[in-house]
Amino acid sequence: MHGHFPTSGFSDALVILGAAGVVIPAFARIRISPVIGFILVGLLVGPAGLGAMAGDVPWLNYVTISNPEAVEPFAEFGIVLLLFAIGLELSFRRLWGMRRLVFGVGAAELLFSAVLIGLALYGLGQSSSGSIALGLALALSSTALVLPLVGTTSAVGRSALAMLLFEDLAIVPIIFALSAMGPQSTEGFGGLMTTIALGIATMAAMLVLGRILLPRLFAQAARTKSPELFLSASLLVVIIASLVTTAAGLSPLMGALLAGILIAETDYHSEVEVITAPFRGLALGIFLITVGMSVDVRLIVENWSEVLAAVVGVLLLKAVVTGVLLRLNGARKSVAAEAGLIMASPSETTLIVLSAASAAQLIQPETAAFWQIVTAIGLTITPLLAKLGQVTARRVDRQADVEPQGIATGQDAPDVVVIGFGRVGRLVADMLTAHGRSFIAVESNVDTVAACRREGLPVIFGDVARPEFVDRLNLGHARSLVLTMDDPVLTVRLTRKVRGWCPNLAIVARARDARHAAELYKAGATDAVPETLESSLQLSEAVLVDLGIAMGPVIASIHEKRSELRKEIMELGDLEDEPVLTRRRLRDAINPG
Helix, strand or coil: CCCCCCHHHHHHHHHHHHHHHHHHHHHHHHHCCCHHHHHHHHHCCCCHHHHCCCCCCCCHHHHCCCHCCCCCCCCHHHHHHHHHHHHHHCHHHHHHHHHHHHHHHHHHHHHHHHHHHHHHHHHHHCCHHHHHHHHHHHCCCHHHHHHHHHCCHHHHHHHHHHHHHHHHHHHHHHHHHHHCCCCCCCCHHHHHHHHHHHHHHHHHHHHHHHHHHHHHHHHHHHHHHHHHHHHHHHHHHHHHHHHHHHHCCCHHHHHHHHHHHHHHHHCCCHHHHHHHHHHHHCCCCHHHHHHHHHCCHHHHHHHHHHHHHHHHHHHHHHHHHHHHHHHHHHCCHHHHHEEEECCCCCCHHEEEEHHHHCCCCCCCCCHHHHHHHHHHHHHCCHHHHHHHHHHHHHHHHHHHHHHCCCCHHHHCCCCCCEEECHHHHHEEEEEHHCCCCEEEEEEEHHHHHHHHHHHCCEECCCCCCCCHHCCCCCCCCCCCEEECCCHHHHHHHHHHHHHHHHCCCCCEECCHHHHHHHHHHHHCCEEEEEHHHHHHHHHHHHHHCCCCCHHHHHHHHHHHHHHHHHHHHHCCCCCCCHHHHHHHHHHHHCCCC
């Protein structure tokens, strides 16, 4: 076998796997979303980058994407798996509870954004049919990028999920309508209604059959105790569901979403989510690489002013529309601002709609190419928009949230202020209540605050990273401050500031490990409780009791060991001048392994 060896597929695999192995850890190290890294890799190795020189420099064939069309099916599969993962996080009860957001705000956001973008383009000279097509295409937002950035459980995540779900439902009718608008089309309103009816019937049948068959399928796969078979069953369900909805005239994304929701109702959803995660991440990386390959830098340079104006115009218009609609629906200002910014960029499905509009002769190929570049740029900066949204959300509406709240002074002041009301903070509050001590808690997650208020708990909303908010806590009137946040840097900084203001206040802080506890003691904490040490002491107590040793001596020895370790931790910060061996011995004793 000395003939020509086909290297195209292998070189493409080399580029993709190499990008995943380099981009993810490299960008994680500099705390930048790997989304940008994958898109930049696609730009570099695609036909508009180094791939353009592969004909003159043969060795570049091994480090560039030689056949972009061959990679696209894998990219589409990545989006399908992403929708499947989103479905795994949902349930029919949750979807029913979101119906107002999905069909109210979601529909309004798509409609108003499309109308305003279309009117703007019509005013700039675009034809009426072309304006409609471009308005609908650019009004879509990226499911593939938005939901991984904001999740689906926060207030912003729920709002984004609702709007994106409606867009996913609308994508097929949009494409069908654009095809029917084309000058060569023979389809009409009747054809659209037929497709919708067939799609509804197909989804209903999938829901019924899925509830009957999927639990049995995964039960059989689980009994084999074969991870490979379980993975095969999971991918089989996704592919079949996508093929069925595609055959019915719907999007394959809808089939994947339904498959995820059905599996979420079974006992196997957690295992399915874990076992498909590596494939989902890699396939999504391939999709992002294809987005980068669609960017033509030369065209951007030649038309930079028009491209910049188009990107800024689309982002601003969509951000304003989304934010205003969410505010009218009762969302907080900070939630509306953050959701508006992260939903502002176009979508991966925008590229599909642009292709459909071009094929239907509603827009010229040059126009489609221009807006494809705008879309690719929008997708590239989506992580930056997410970061900007977080920063904006911290600044918007926070003062109004904390103004009516505060800590009483004088005799009515609480005994303890608890900052951070997650799992640890809530347990501390329960123990304080059990012993008749009053407290007030501060939490930065508005959903947690709302839930606690419904339970009648004294929890207020606020960001302790802002010094002016900490001033309003009147810590001088409290007896103790408990810091339970899972943010080591902020915990140390807040301890140092509060100790400077309140030298007699007892400050008890949660520490990650012995080193962090030492930093807290140096900053002025009264007590720093390392999670690793406390779990070790609790394990020691349990095993000693199980061995038959009396509870009294066990508790006494645990207290003695805790005091000994606390003393060593407090000295740990002063060991920089000691010999290396001494420091290592002490650190090993405090934090073995």
